[in-house]
Amino acid sequence: MSSTERAGVSRWLWLGPLLATMLFPFAWMLVVSLAPVSGGSLARALRGPWDLGHYRALFETAAINRYLVNSAVVALAVVALNVATAALAGWVLGRRRVPGERWWTLGIVATLMLPKQVLMIPLYLVLARLRLLDSYAALILPFAADAFSIFLVRQFVAALPPELEEAARVDGASDWLTFRRVVLPLLRPALAVVAIQSFLTNWNSFLFPLVFIDSDRLRTLPVGLALLSQTEHSVDWGFLMAGSTVASLPVLAVFVASQRHILSGLLAGAEK
Amino acid sequence: MIGRRAAGRAALLLAAVFAATASCARAGHEIVFWQFWPAEVVTPILERFEREHPGTRVRMEQLTWQSGLEKITAALASGNVPDLCELGSTWMPRMLDSGQLADWSAGVADLRPELRGWELCTIGDAVYGIPWVMGTRALFYNKTLFARAGLDSTRPPETWEELRAAAAAVHRLGGGVSGYGVQSGERYVLFKKFMPFAWGNGGRILADDLRSAVFDSPENRAALEFYVGLRSVGVMERQDVLDRAFKEGKIGLQVSGAWLFKSIPRDAPGLRYGVALVPRPERERGTHASFAGGEVLVSFAGSKQRQAALELARFLVRPENALALAASAKSVQPAGVGIDTAAYYREHPDEALMVRQFETAVPTPNHPAWVDMEAAIEDEIEQALFDRKTAAEAVAAAQQRLAELVGKR
Amino acid sequence: MAHREPPPPGTTNATAWLFLSPWIATFALFGLYPFAFSLWASFTDYSPVRAGGSRFVGLENYGRALVDPAFWSALGNTAVFVVGTIPFTTALALGLAVAVQPAFRGRTLFRVGFFMPSVVSVVVLSLIFKGLYATDGAINGLLAALGLPQPAWLNDPRTALPAIMVMDVWAASGYYMIILLAGLEAIPRELYDAARIEGASAWACFTRITLPLLRPTLLFVLVVNTVRSLQIFAEVFVMTRGGPLRSTNTVVYYLYEQAFYRFDLGYASAVAYLLFVVTLGLAFVQMRTLRTTPEAAR
Numbered sequence: 001m002s003s004t005e006r007a008g009v010s011r012w013l014w015l016g017p018l019l020a021t022m023l024f025p026f027a028w029m030l031v032v033s034l035a036p037v038s039g040g041s042l043a044r045a046l047r048g049p050w051d052l053g054h055y056r057a058l059f060e061t062a063a064i065n066r067y068l069v070n071s072a073v074v075a076l077a078v079v080a081l082n083v084a085t086a087a088l089a090g091w092v093l094g095r096r097r098v099p100g101e102r103w104w105t106l107g108i109v110a111t112l113m114l115p116k117q118v119l120m121i122p123l124y125l126v127l128a129r130l131r132l133l134d135s136y137a138a139l140i141l142p143f144a145a146d147a148f149s150i151f152l153v154r155q156f157v158a159a160l161p162p163e164l165e166e167a168a169r170v171d172g173a174s175d176w177l178t179f180r181r182v183v184l185p186l187l188r189p190a191l192a193v194v195a196i197q198s199f200l201t202n203w204n205s206f207l208f209p210l211v212f213i214d215s216d217r218l219r220t221l222p223v224g225l226a227l228l229s230q231t232e233h234s235v236d237w238g239f240l241m242a243g244s245t246v247a248s249l250p251v252l253a254v255f256v257a258s259q260r261h262i263l264s265g266l267l268a269g270a271e272k
Numbered sequence: 273m274i275g276r277r278a279a280g281r282a283a284l285l286l287a288a289v290f291a292a293t294a295s296c297a298r299a300g301h302e303i304v305f306w307q308f309w310p311a312e313v314v315t316p317i318l319e320r321f322e323r324e325h326p327g328t329r330v331r332m333e334q335l336t337w338q339s340g341l342e343k344i345t346a347a348l349a350s351g352n353v354p355d356l357c358e359l360g361s362t363w364m365p366r367m368l369d370s371g372q373l374a375d376w377s378a379g380v381a382d383l384r385p386e387l388r389g390w391e392l393c394t395i396g397d398a399v400y401g402i403p404w405v406m407g408t409r410a411l412f413y414n415k416t417l418f419a420r421a422g423l424d425s426t427r428p429p430e431t432w433e434e435l436r437a438a439a440a441a442v443h444r445l446g447g448g449v450s451g452y453g454v455q456s457g458e459r460y461v462l463f464k465k466f467m468p469f470a471w472g473n474g475g476r477i478l479a480d481d482l483r484s485a486v487f488d489s490p491e492n493r494a495a496l497e498f499y500v501g502l503r504s505v506g507v508m509e510r511q512d513v514l515d516r517a518f519k520e521g522k523i524g525l526q527v528s529g530a531w532l533f534k535s536i537p538r539d540a541p542g543l544r545y546g547v548a549l550v551p552r553p554e555r556e557r558g559t560h561a562s563f564a565g566g567e568v569l570v571s572f573a574g575s576k577q578r579q580a581a582l583e584l585a586r587f588l589v590r591p592e593n594a595l596a597l598a599a600s601a602k603s604v605q606p607a608g609v610g611i612d613t614a615a616y617y618r619e620h621p622d623e624a625l626m627v628r629q630f631e632t633a634v635p636t637p638n639h640p641a642w643v644d645m646e647a648a649i650e651d652e653i654e655q656a657l658f659d660r661k662t663a664a665e666a667v668a669a670a671q672q673r674l675a676e677l678v679g680k681r
Numbered sequence: 682m683a684h685r686e687p688p689p690p691g692t693t694n695a696t697a698w699l700f701l702s703p704w705i706a707t708f709a710l711f712g713l714y715p716f717a718f719s720l721w722a723s724f725t726d727y728s729p730v731r732a733g734g735s736r737f738v739g740l741e742n743y744g745r746a747l748v749d750p751a752f753w754s755a756l757g758n759t760a761v762f763v764v765g766t767i768p769f770t771t772a773l774a775l776g777l778a779v780a781v782q783p784a785f786r787g788r789t790l791f792r793v794g795f796f797m798p799s800v801v802s803v804v805v806l807s808l809i810f811k812g813l814y815a816t817d818g819a820i821n822g823l824l825a826a827l828g829l830p831q832p833a834w835l836n837d838p839r840t841a842l843p844a845i846m847v848m849d850v851w852a853a854s855g856y857y858m859i860i861l862l863a864g865l866e867a868i869p870r871e872l873y874d875a876a877r878i879e880g881a882s883a884w885a886c887f888t889r890i891t892l893p894l895l896r897p898t899l900l901f902v903l904v905v906n907t908v909r910s911l912q913i914f915a916e917v918f919v920m921t922r923g924g925p926l927r928s929t930n931t932v933v934y935y936l937y938e939q940a941f942y943r944f945d946l947g948y949a950s951a952v953a954y955l956l957f958v959v960t961l962g963l964a965f966v967q968m969r970t971l972r973t974t975p976e977a978a979r
Contacts, residue, residue, distance in 0.1 A: 142711035148905060210343055234531045
């Protein structure tokens, strides 16, 4: 107990300053969002009185709620699909259940290697042909299976001891049962990370939601914020920072909520 | 059996009626309009249009400046184009070359004398759009700093020498204050901040027939030497940082754009500033040249409602409608000739000065390889700004690259 | 349930393909065409805005890229960026993960805090840093207070790329920390207990137990970070536009200009595939060297 406490104090000493630097831009964001007139200048923002004017303006913009809902719907759908496909594919690859598995994995990772600026136009053509443009489907379906997530789970599975699965198999369980009863619980930390990173990437995604969606009623938050706060040559800093602060909250919530799933991994060995 | 056949025929009749009414609804016109301005500014104008044209609806979709061009490009690639679209003048040379813009030469012939900026959307004798609003650059100066430096804040500099002297005087104040805000290497911006001096000195980029480059001239060399020389009485930064510093009262003078008219009251309400035409080389020589850019309304060859789009475009460029947009956005001014006599501009002399600046503003050549040419010029100016080349070397190097590009398409 | 003999591990069967099928289906519908199209475009003069067809130009686009000094400088800058950030990001992420893994007071605060830079969109983060890196910005203000020299950061060709690199390491460490943390948490406690009983030091525990068992996760972090860093774009676009003097021009920024300012998507696709080959090669080498072996130093 006291050794933990001692460890804690020493950690605070050298992690604390590092944490401060990591948090500094947020402090900047928060301060600028609270300053009625700052023009993006921290000095000016720190000086004056603070009020919630920008946040009020943000929520009085009726569209913001719609953008929030759209972003949430799309992000949650993508997370659910990513977690499912990554768990399935990652396990199969990690346990070498397909011939030439290493090449499969390299191939899947290779789909990350072409930049989206180039992929965007042909993907637009595909969505146009499938008549999926200007719909939630355009922002969900192409991203249902994510190479990053699959690769993550595959690596995680590769590090898991196979004994538990073998034990289940000896007991006569089918693949599906083994997967559901034995593997999935072990994969919780990895799937929690998949959920976080999937949500994060999708929540902040800008290019595809801008290009694939035309109607304002389906607009997502990052695009909506840019429309409301950025013109060709100037930025409405207060509004943008208030919007960005609000936009970070759901991601933080997902992160905090998923922490206990990451922590539960250490029970893996104990469960026999 | 009979019941089924009757039902089938009824269904067919119903379908026919449905199709007929559906196409009737379409025949009432829905114009898809893509543009970049805030909805609250543009929607009232569009509603007025709908009242004047009953049965016609306008579906406006707002694009962001960030990545908006990618969206337009994707739409063109797939043929899924809007009926009416706003394009920035920088994109026009390539668009004009693409063959995708609808030819409006006949439809806008009567508007020619009423608007300026036609060179932005004209190739040869054919016109492919209508100029909507124009944007240019002028000299902004800080009156408080002028007063502190012992300068007359009602008399902004009119010549290069006066500009340098004023910048030097402000620069001497010290304490974090700089005289002139020199725009340093920023793609697609540096050009607009330097060329006014070159143009004002009589310098040109391409010959009028667009077949040869005439950039290497004493006029351009002198302008570049002058611009580079301003570093010693100023600070070199990116545009938005310069704007921010100007609003904080740390910069005496800079060439910037009308967007400051909107952002200064918002971000620095107490700032006392003035606007002036870009200084010319000497009192009796050269012009107060500046950069001429703007937004053009176009329709595409693949658009479904080209005629209706033209009507909407003609409506939008009417003086009162363009003025409604300009008065709200402030970063642009209507393209209408003589618009500075409107009551709004009599009440806002600073913005009226922007309109006057257009009269001596120079558009960029409509050469298909223009983007590469602009990049070449900017690269070489940067080389001079960072002391990698002298002004003469930089201008010569730019000339060489322009000469190579002029032959290409 | 009928008692069926389960297939021995490692064998392929219907289940394996079934589990892989969601990815295959998604890729077949939405991934295959973009990749194939881009490959086709790289051999043509395809332009998205030009009416009319595209001309087949063979290897001309690839040839043009390989003789363009701007492409090589972009590739060089990208290489500097990758080599200069990956080791630091990985080391920092690993250090942070190890530091915040054990239970101690305020652990969640640190975990959330270190993760926070990843939470904000990269564009907004870049806008913030653009202000922080201004010659009269907060960073220089801090340096001035400490009596240190204040460089021009984004306005100086020598410091612009390092400035972006520092920002990237700062922003990405927390993100990869989370992944390494998950990997750390999966290592069974008993291994450490057993080692402790045998009198192993903390460092020995780290090098003999932690690192080997973390290898698959480390490989993941390395490969994914490399792939992403090779494609760095948004920070450059917002903060420097490839300047000053093209010192921050990266491959993806270069191809973006080709695709959307010159509307030459054929050439941009060729550049993209050149980058693809480099990335694939690097990933292959990394996966080879850090081969993932499930058993470890047990």
